Amino acid sequence: MVYTVCKKEQRKNRKRGQSENMKYEHITEGRFIDRPNRFIAHVEINGQVETVHVKNTGRCRELLIPGVQVFLEKSSNPARKTAYDLICVNKKGRGLINMDSQIPNKAALEWVKAGYLFPEKVQVTPEKTYGNSRFDLYVCSEKRKAFIEVKGVTLESDNIARFPDAPTERGVKHLKELIHCMQEGYEAYLLLVIQMKGVDRFEPNWETHREFGETLQEAERAGVHILAYDCLVEPDRMEIQDPVLVCLASDWK
Known part of the structure; x- marks a missing residue:
């Protein structure tokens, strides 16, 4: 059976606060190079190639295209193997897409x-x-x-x-x-x-x-x-x- 659902829930008429505004800290811009596996990627940051953690184990092939602008959060943990988390991609024709699966x-x-x-x-x-x-x-x-x-x-x-x-x-x-x-x-x-x-x-x-x-x-x-x-x-x-x-x-x- 073919079934169609077309719904729009009305937003509550309430003042928007900070409660659902999820913030990151220490954001850095970079350029995506490649992704050797599901967990890491190579990104150029300030002229240096960094190995970064990808916060999404999905394929994301339509997002992670070589040369695309990405945004990363710098970790506050100096003991981590990777200093950055890749969280956001600037997709051509679409704009910013958050790809943090958490x-x-x-x-x-x-x-x-x-x-x-x-x-x-x-x-x-x-x-x-x-x-x-x-x-x-x-x-x-x-x-x-x-x-x-x-x-x-x-x-x-x-x-x-x-x-x-x-x-x-x-x-x-x-x-x-x-x-x-x-x-x-x-x-x-x-x-x-x-x-x-x-x-x-x-x-x-x-x-x-x-x-x-x-x-x-x-x-x-x-x-x-x-x-x-x-x-x-x-x-x-x-x-x-x-x-x-x-x-x-x-x-x-």
């Missing part, structure tokens, strides 16, 4: 705690275990008990954000676990944190992992809330901002 969960935690997702005051617990599953966030209040799984999205083409950028059996498992939570009486959410600004919509990456897209459709039919938000990205910060259209129709054969 920041979506941190940003989502602060964003939910700040009251941008639910109208009432909630308690938020990260990394909550339920049965054989562990979810990124557990939210409870007098009105609700909810599990939230967070996915960072860095893949974009033709102004469309897509996930995943590589086959993800783990992602499929998370969706099935969210469906199980719904069946047990909990609310369940998939929060897609799009680590860039200005995309038109989100779609599953059907060509890369069709099973993920089909399971995402199944989850939505089961009542799982599928939400996507873009982010304001600057070299030293990322801030969750506006809802993005979610379209689950499959046109790929």
Whole structure:
């Protein structure tokens, strides 16, 4: 069955604070050279070639192109093998994309705690275990008990954000676990944190992992809330901002 979801959640009319504005320190600009493996890259910084840590083990081939401008955070730990973390890429025609795979969960935690997702005051617990599953966030209040799984999205083409950028059996498992939570009486959410600004919509990456897209459709039919938000990205910060259209129709054969 072909299924389509097109939703825009209204932003809460609240004064934006620092709670969901994730800051970095000691930012340095560089030029990407190459990536020998998933964990490190070579970057030219102030005329010197440095080996840096890549804070994303995904492929990111459309981002890490030789010569592209990148931004790095200098570590405060002098004992580290690598002095810098690669966190942000200036993609031609798109602008800044944050590729730090750790920041979506941190940003989502602060964003939910700040009251941008639910109208009432909630308690938020990260990394909550339920049965054989562990979810990124557990939210409870007098009105609700909810599990939230967070996915960072860095893949974009033709102004469309897509996930995943590589086959993800783990992602499929998370969706099935969210469906199980719904069946047990909990609310369940998939929060897609799009680590860039200005995309038109989100779609599953059907060509890369069709099973993920089909399971995402199944989850939505089961009542799982599928939400996507873009982010304001600057070299030293990322801030969750506006809802993005979610379209689950499959046109790929």
